[in-house]
Amino acid sequence: MKPYPFTAVVGMPDLRLALVLSSISPAVGGVLVRGEKGTAKSTMVRALAGLLPGVDVVDSCRFSCDPVSPDPVCPDGPHEAGVPAHRRPARLVELPVGAAEDRVVGSLNLEKALSEGVTDYQPGLLAAAHRGLLYVDEVNLLHDHLVDTLLDAAAMGRATVEREGVSVSHAARFVLIGTMNPEEGELRPQLLDRFGLTVEVASSRDPEQRVEVVRRRLAYEADPDGFADGYAEADAALAAEIEAAQRLLPSVKLPDEALRQIAEVCASFEVDGMRADIVTARTAVAHAAWAGRAEVTTEDIRVAARLALPHRRRRNPFDAPGISEEQLEQALEDSQPPPEGPDDDGPSGGGPGPDDSGPVPDGGPAEGTPSSGPSEPTGNGSSPQKTVGAGDTFRARVFRVKGTGEGERGRRSRAITDTGRTIGVQPPSVRDGRPHLVATIRAAAPHQQARGRSGAGLEVRSADLRFALREGREGNLVLFCVDASGSMGARARMREVKTAVLSLLLDAYQRRDKVGLVTFRGTDAELALPPTISVEAAAARLEGLPTGGRTPLAEGLLEAARVLRVEAIRDPRRRPLLVLVTDGRATSGSDAVARAKAAAGLLTDVTTIVMDCETGRMRLGLAAELAGHLGAEHVPLSDVAAESLASAVRERTGRAA
Structure with a gap:
């Protein structure tokens, strides 16, 4: 079945142009395509491969060396002048989100390296993509270290594998194309910057264009080959134009x-x-x-x-590009050179004068900015709804999940991972991760005489291989359970609360956590944001969070317990961290306090932080009491900032001195 033709895709001129320009000049650095689901991002990328000119490659070279200028350090080389070659189509290599590092960069056979003294390198996806396209769908879901590896290879034009003192390098020049749905989380700004171009795509709101999209798609599904043949001439013409532009580029x-x-x-x-x-x-x-x-x-x-x-x-991780x-x-x-001539002593006329009409900056609040005044009642309690914005974020304290996990790599809590410092050797029955060179030699050495080995080197067998036990950091599920009742707004505390939570969200963003948001007010609790890696979505929901009504603390705790129970089934390896933001009051219902204590019993096995929002001289200490029921760490709102903690330590240290 032939792929969907490139020229048959309706609309999206910016994406079309960005892909074409990256094909003409791979040095541009590839394209990041951002857009909602169902906008033909993947369709256009896959169709692009059919437009690229074929490449001449050396026969039997697994790294697609150019016979005219082969890689002098190619692992399959060296290739002599006049080596046999053949022409093949340009490749489109797709990198799965769950790919292991060895699959991406390649792997070394440690057993052969020790026993035979040869470097047996198995090429990865970077080698397969050389002189072609490397496509990563949902690149924002890819592990950071893999994204760094891809972007480094794309920028340097080489991929290097170094393991246990053995190093192999090969050429890896490709056009890197990544697609992502911003709703599922953003790339870090450092990684965004490594992509050459970026394009925002969205589905058309024009009914006629949408009709044409559906018509063409149905026609393709009914007869893929016949539909593709109908656009073969247009695709061929576009391919010829790309090839002509590639020839013109150097001049x-x-x-x-x-x-x-x-x-x-x-x-x-x-x-x-x-x-x-x-x-x-x-x-x-x-x-x-x-x-x-x-x-x-x-x-x-x-x-x-x-x-x-x-x-x-972007100046801030939550800023939209x-x-x-x-x-x-x-x-x-402004960058144009000034005009020359005898009449250039007055205004150039390039910009509007004081009497010219033109767009005037709006001095009012930006569209979508939350109002700090009351709005219409929500029906969730008798108090009017209020919305308060957050202040400037600060560097927050680092809260970690107790113990050692085995979750997805991140930057928060201790975990056994396949990267990080080596803390031991896995049992022989566990054959996972990178081989441990010293432990493997120790396991093989006592058997050399029995195996008839008398010369240099070791005879290493599969049973001798030992694998390193490594400790690194994992990303967690940080679930915020926020009290949005009337007492929070009435005492003007919501701004400080939102600022603190937003700062913790920024910390979660940097540590590659999954986040969720539960709010409770009036008579009930709701899941304002299901667990997601998109901390931008959480920040947006938090910014517009209204306050008002009574405090259904029990309902908030029960909803948090339900969310964590469901997530434990969906993502069992990711350990949770519950951040409960409250003053500890429970005022919804006659038995509110008793129900809150009972609900707290469901969360005693979860690492919990109780962020105490109570202020003023007369304090009831209810949040601290609730933290005791939960077995949680009690943190006053003023101590969430890292600087506050550092000041307290300095103060205590000074006293002790």
Whole structure:
């Protein structure tokens, strides 16, 4: 069955252009495609491979060496001049989200290295993608260390495997394309910056275009080959244009005036580092070649900036990527050289004067900004609903789950992982992780005489292999259970509460945790955000969280227990950390206190932090009492900041001295 044709995809011109430019110049650094599900992201990427020119490769070389300029250190080499070669289509290699590191970068056969003294390297997906496309669907769900490996290989053009003192390196030049749904979590800004271009895609709201999408998809499913044949001519024409642009690319000139424009545009958007300038320049050159021009123009820079800068403007992990078209146009205009001539002593006329009409910045609150005043009643209790925004975040204390887990790699709690420091050797029955060289030698050495080994080296058998036991950090499920009752809003504490929780969310983002949000007020509790890796979604829900009504503490604890019970079935390896944000009051129902104590009994096995929101001179101490029932750590709201803890330690240390 033939794949869906590239030219048959309806709409999405930015994505189409970004993919074409990355194909023309792989040095651009690949494309990150962000968009909601069902927007044909994967369809376009898979169809792109059919447009790329074929590649000449050395016969029997597993690393796709170019016969004209083979890799001098190719593990299958060295390849002599005139070596037999053949032509094959460009490859599209897909990397599964759950792929192991050995599958991605390749693996070394330690048994052969010890017994025969040879390096037996098994190529991974990076080798298979050399001189082609490497596609990662849901790249935001990929482990950080694998994303780092991919991006490093894409930037350096080489992949290196180093293990137990043995090192193998091979060429790995490919176009890296990642797709992601932002609802499922963002990439860290450092990783976002490593992608050359980014494109936001969304489904069309035009009924006619949506009808055409459905019509073409149904036609393809009814007769895939016949449908593809109908677009074969258009695909072939586009492939020819890409190949022509690749030939023109080396001769495209990037004059100093264009470089200055690029520098001024990047500076105007206050992007960090110099990668934005370099990627924008490469993209502008590729676009000029695509347009058939021999020199970069302002239009090429405009297009390049729209694709290369949006994801590099983030100042905060919760900031949405994007650039202002008006600011881009103003930056391009300001970067133009001044006009020459006898009439250039007055205003240039490039921008609006004081009497010109034009867009005026809105001095009111931004759209979507929560109001600090009361709004309409919600029906969840008799008190009016209030919404209060959060203040500036701070560096929060690090709270960890007790004990040692075996969950997904992250940066919070202790866990047995396949990376990290070696703390021992796994039992011989456990054959998982990386081999432990010293332990393997010790296991094999006593048997050498019985095995008839008399010369140098060791005869290592499968039973001799020992594997390292490593301790690292895992990511956890951080479930926030937040009291949103009237007492929180009435005493103007919600702003401090939201600031503290938002700071903890930022910490969870940095430590690669999964997060969820339960709120309780009035007479009931609700799961405001099911557990997800998208801390951005949690921050948005928290920012708009209203307050009002009584305090159904028991219902909040019961809902938290239910969520954790369900998640233990869905994701049993991920250990939970419950952050209960409350002043400890229970005022909903006649037996509210007794029910709250009973509900707390369901959570005694969960590592819990009780964030005490009670303030003022007269305190009831209910949150501390609740922490005792839960076996939890009691943390006053003022002590959530890391600096507060450090100050307390310094104060106590000074007293002791």
